[in-house]
Amino acid sequence: MSNTPVTRKLAEWIVGLQPSDIPANVQSEGVRTFVNWLGCAIGGADHETADRAIAAFTPFSGSAQASVLGRTERFDVLHAALMNGITSHVLDYDDTHLKTIIHPAGPVASALMAVAEYQPVTGEDFLAALIVGVEVECRIGNCVYPDHYDRGWHITSTAGVFGAAAAVSRLLRLDVEQTVWALGIAATQSSGLREMFGTMCKSLHPGRAAQNGAAAAFMAAAGFDSSERSIEAPRGFANVLSTKQDYSEILDGLGSRWESALNSYKPFACGIVIHPTIDGCIQLRAGLGDAVADIEKVELVTHPLVLELTGKKTPRTGLESKFSVYHSAAVALLYGDGTPTAFTDEMATDPRVIALRDRVSAEARKDVDEDAVHITVTLKDGRRIEHHVEHAIGSIHRPLTDEELDAKFLGQAVRIIGEDKTRKLIALAWTLPRLSNVAEISAACAPASSKAA
Amino acid sequence: MSNTPVTRKLAEWIVGLQPSDIPANVQSEGVRTFVNWLGCAIGGADHETADRAIAAFTPFSGSAQASVLGRTERFDVLHAALMNGITSHVLDYDDTHLKTIIHPAGPVASALMAVAEYQPVTGEDFLAALIVGVEVECRIGNCVYPDHYDRGWHITSTAGVFGAAAAVSRLLRLDVEQTVWALGIAATQSSGLREMFGTMCKSLHPGRAAQNGAAAAFMAAAGFDSSERSIEAPRGFANVLSTKQDYSEILDGLGSRWESALNSYKPFACGIVIHPTIDGCIQLRAGLGDAVADIEKVELVTHPLVLELTGKKTPRTGLESKFSVYHSAAVALLYGDGTPTAFTDEMATDPRVIALRDRVSAEARKDVDEDAVHITVTLKDGRRIEHHVEHAIGSIHRPLTDEELDAKFLGQAVRIIGEDKTRKLIALAWTLPRLSNVAEISAACAPASSKAA
Numbered sequence: 001m002s003n004t005p006v007t008r009k010l011a012e013w014i015v016g017l018q019p020s021d022i023p024a025n026v027q028s029e030g031v032r033t034f035v036n037w038l039g040c041a042i043g044g045a046d047h048e049t050a051d052r053a054i055a056a057f058t059p060f061s062g063s064a065q066a067s068v069l070g071r072t073e074r075f076d077v078l079h080a081a082l083m084n085g086i087t088s089h090v091l092d093y094d095d096t097h098l099k100t101i102i103h104p105a106g107p108v109a110s111a112l113m114a115v116a117e118y119q120p121v122t123g124e125d126f127l128a129a130l131i132v133g134v135e136v137e138c139r140i141g142n143c144v145y146p147d148h149y150d151r152g153w154h155i156t157s158t159a160g161v162f163g164a165a166a167a168v169s170r171l172l173r174l175d176v177e178q179t180v181w182a183l184g185i186a187a188t189q190s191s192g193l194r195e196m197f198g199t200m201c202k203s204l205h206p207g208r209a210a211q212n213g214a215a216a217a218f219m220a221a222a223g224f225d226s227s228e229r230s231i232e233a234p235r236g237f238a239n240v241l242s243t244k245q246d247y248s249e250i251l252d253g254l255g256s257r258w259e260s261a262l263n264s265y266k267p268f269a270c271g272i273v274i275h276p277t278i279d280g281c282i283q284l285r286a287g288l289g290d291a292v293a294d295i296e297k298v299e300l301v302t303h304p305l306v307l308e309l310t311g312k313k314t315p316r317t318g319l320e321s322k323f324s325v326y327h328s329a330a331v332a333l334l335y336g337d338g339t340p341t342a343f344t345d346e347m348a349t350d351p352r353v354i355a356l357r358d359r360v361s362a363e364a365r366k367d368v369d370e371d372a373v374h375i376t377v378t379l380k381d382g383r384r385i386e387h388h389v390e391h392a393i394g395s396i397h398r399p400l401t402d403e404e405l406d407a408k409f410l411g412q413a414v415r416i417i418g419e420d421k422t423r424k425l426i427a428l429a430w431t432l433p434r435l436s437n438v439a440e441i442s443a444a445c446a447p448a449s450s451k452a453a
Numbered sequence: 454m455s456n457t458p459v460t461r462k463l464a465e466w467i468v469g470l471q472p473s474d475i476p477a478n479v480q481s482e483g484v485r486t487f488v489n490w491l492g493c494a495i496g497g498a499d500h501e502t503a504d505r506a507i508a509a510f511t512p513f514s515g516s517a518q519a520s521v522l523g524r525t526e527r528f529d530v531l532h533a534a535l536m537n538g539i540t541s542h543v544l545d546y547d548d549t550h551l552k553t554i555i556h557p558a559g560p561v562a563s564a565l566m567a568v569a570e571y572q573p574v575t576g577e578d579f580l581a582a583l584i585v586g587v588e589v590e591c592r593i594g595n596c597v598y599p600d601h602y603d604r605g606w607h608i609t610s611t612a613g614v615f616g617a618a619a620a621v622s623r624l625l626r627l628d629v630e631q632t633v634w635a636l637g638i639a640a641t642q643s644s645g646l647r648e649m650f651g652t653m654c655k656s657l658h659p660g661r662a663a664q665n666g667a668a669a670a671f672m673a674a675a676g677f678d679s680s681e682r683s684i685e686a687p688r689g690f691a692n693v694l695s696t697k698q699d700y701s702e703i704l705d706g707l708g709s710r711w712e713s714a715l716n717s718y719k720p721f722a723c724g725i726v727i728h729p730t731i732d733g734c735i736q737l738r739a740g741l742g743d744a745v746a747d748i749e750k751v752e753l754v755t756h757p758l759v760l761e762l763t764g765k766k767t768p769r770t771g772l773e774s775k776f777s778v779y780h781s782a783a784v785a786l787l788y789g790d791g792t793p794t795a796f797t798d799e800m801a802t803d804p805r806v807i808a809l810r811d812r813v814s815a816e817a818r819k820d821v822d823e824d825a826v827h828i829t830v831t832l833k834d835g836r837r838i839e840h841h842v843e844h845a846i847g848s849i850h851r852p853l854t855d856e857e858l859d860a861k862f863l864g865q866a867v868r869i870i871g872e873d874k875t876r877k878l879i880a881l882a883w884t885l886p887r888l889s890n891v892a893e894i895s896a897a898c899a900p901a902s903s904k905a906a
Contacts, residue, residue: 056675152688222509235605
């Protein structure tokens, strides 16, 4: 526990921050975070995970207040937040705060966008709320990482629900006391198990975090109270869900050190820890040419987390294949692909992929960085080709450029809403800070068959 | 972890049990559980906690599918489950599985009743689902108690969400695989911090457990999948949320040993651990007569959990006063009351109560049982009166009779729906096993001003 009123001090910062207090580079990264999230939400819109969630909740949804981006269905604000949280994460193609492996935008932006269709929100307010929400979740993540994650919590949802609550609290203009309550209502709903990785529940997590975080803010606005010390109390979030608590990570340098500026964007549609392997295998493929067909074995030397998180030897579905470094290496060598098409049910059962996948082995070594890998390919004639990736593409050292983010967006959204709409939407999304009403964006995400306002 | 497929075996039992497999005494206790829950849900219907939750969620609710019992508002099934979970627990007057301090009915019955207004359910099916749900949550509670509770989890909601999922899975006639998924979707939403005790979030917990458990079953019905081993996997519920895991508590004697038959019903509207003190003080009051005004001091010797849970010295609100053994002793001595009227905001600020409360001290001793207390009252003239409670009223050794449950129900519901309606409702509630459609009961809970169907 801490004698410092951590929750209250954080609430004071959430309430007091002015958009003009946010440095230009942090604002720019916030827009990149938004653009990347929007493309992912549309790209995941037709996944069967979303279909099934929509089928389950349609009978219970309220009025058509907000969009499922890239689909024709509209739901009440809370269910829309849920659905966009699911779709933006289901392809494992979103963003990553590398210090905590939190995927920050899903819980926060999904909640904000749904609220922004319910009450008018300017782009300036939206961006500030997004940055505040991401800052809150990443700082709470830093407070408990890595013990909390190691214990088995999916930190994107356990910390994400705080981010969503903080962000929506700003849009609702809650005062400090109400914001303390919103954080408390979020804390007591914090949940999500890593055991669910490879199943539909993984993307349910940021969906519920968005929905429950938004609900926490609406409840606090209605006077629903909570503990005043939900984060730091002896039986608060940090003590109950973690063995490590470093509250200085939450409060120190608020407003000067920006975790939200450290966000990164995935070039590949799978767990961030596989990225060096895919990056390296795609590079190797260029040199191998037709010799890819003559591979005897592939040996990887990786950071230990790679095998812990993505050690599935025989993935049966697309969702499971995202947690197989063996599958990922095989697809990257055979097809040069790490995008969503590399992780479909079809690809998981492709005989060529299975044959090569079974020739891939991996060794975990603590002296290998998380964004690095050593790859050795041995051909049937005995030749050995070695390759070292020092910093994978998409890492903080080799971030995606704005143009690469555009290409990633196009690759996801064209299939859903067509090229013309996608290009216009991308241009519009980059203007976020200057929009008078952010609902303009969600309207522009509707597929042709939709009559969404 | 366990190599036994705990989750799957539990799902097989949930799916396979026939109502006729349930022994008569277990069925009888199930009806008592239901009657007690129904009275509590109506009794808490006009609490400001419910008012605020209703104000927050009304804009987002779906169509009027199910009732908030004892109120005129109707919500979609999931929000109705939430609200009835809140109202049935908000007075801390519900039921207790003493081995785990789970309050079993709230999460399960609140979910079932909302579903029973959405699709026709016979009394026999409802009762079997209720008993199965209570059995599942109490057994999962036994698996992790006490470590899980000691760590800071509000076990009524963390285990309750499984009970609600299991119960609704039965009403939806899910198969084994779908029931495994429902338990998994429940597991990954398991949450609720003891830090929230004394705030509105405490009763939010069983509300969310009911809502999320029901949602888990509807999602599984729509094909939304989850881990197959959500309870026992290395990163499943039991390992992540507890340091103790005894899976034999979940599986051993399923269908022959019935935890649901061990349910008990609170005679007093506060934490079960204060019950011996209130019971003893009410008995002492009878002997003291006017000398109550001359009390110099009151000394309690209690089980250690009493001070840990209910050690609030200066409660400021009715909700906080439920967590003050000092307040409870004072009100019992002054007014002979332990019902909801003993724990109002007015009573928490009553000058006579505050004056006597400050004269109460308590000592924790490990050799005192949880349902026992030693009380010594010293008067201003030096006289000392000692009293020992071996088993508090409401404990498994001194259970409330059916007539006492009726009186408790009357005491709660008359104020809300009038005496005539209450008496008819009580009579109807006891006929649960023979009803052709349980929705008849929720219709009979509507206050006069309601047009509920």
